Amino acid sequence: MPKAEPYAFRPLAAVDLPLLAKWLECRHVRRWWGNPAKALASMEEHIDAASVSCFMVMLDGKDFAFIQAADLDDEDDEALAGQPKGTYGIDQFIGIEELAGKGHGPAFMIGFCDMLFAKGAQRILVDPHPDNAFAIRAYTKAGFQGLGETTTNYGRALLMALDRQENNTQ
Template sequence: MPMPEDGTRYYFRDVEGRDLSLLGQWLAEPHVAKWWDGDPQASAQEILEAVESIETRPMIVELEGRPIAYLQHYDPHLEDGHPYQDQPKGTLGLDISIGIPALIGKGHGSAIIRQIASELFAGGTKRIVIDPHPENHAAIRAYEKAGFRYLDTRTSIYGPAHFMVLDANQETDLQ
């Protein structure tokens, strides 16, 4: 499988029922489970149910026709009481988990983030926020490589968050 530096383009598709087992497997992987609370199968079912929501868009990331990651974006302004409603209108939150352990540390995370950010900005998104756990140093590095900058530390319902932002006018190296 080519490395992302060679211009590889990822394909983003909506999560479907056929992805339930795969999502459960990925959520059970130690590198994902460490940062994702809850039972993997129950969480996979919640992801599948989120397909019907208006605030969250759950997606599978494919490379060369092979599913490699879970990604979702959400609008914090569409969810009652979301802690990120202090962000400007036009902000979307982003979450990503690379499911295949062999692909961790190869640059896919930042490359996927750069591509989805470019697509979201082209669609009118003004800001993208991401909130890794402060101890998830690998994720923080990947997001920094994708252009995100640290804004502040917050506490969400999931615990502490290293809150990072990327604004549409910052995306010069993403195009």
């Protein structure tokens, strides 16, 4: 199981869906992830799928967050066109509200992005809503740089990128 102390990532399994359903109903998650049933159905669809890799994030061995990565090389969203080959998009949330705003988001994202870079990713994109100052601040702390506002297939977004550094040892 990949680790970024004290964080670990394990592939999403059907047994995780009830916990995700609970988290998706929480106000702090629902505000940005929308309809919980629709979001959960999408996550369930991606269990063992090649197109999107979904993971539970554990803090000291306990589930507390969700993260997913999608290879964007064949993405049909015009707003994402022109990205370098080897670009991945990630989405995540902290499910336990009491753990949000404590630095866990940027920390586990750095560990997860390092894993993607080790597997050959060249760029990692995030696309928070421009009004989601909390997420934008977390992405900035994790090293993401703003590319500008756009409209994706999912609505308004601020595209932010983290590029593989040549001096990375992955």
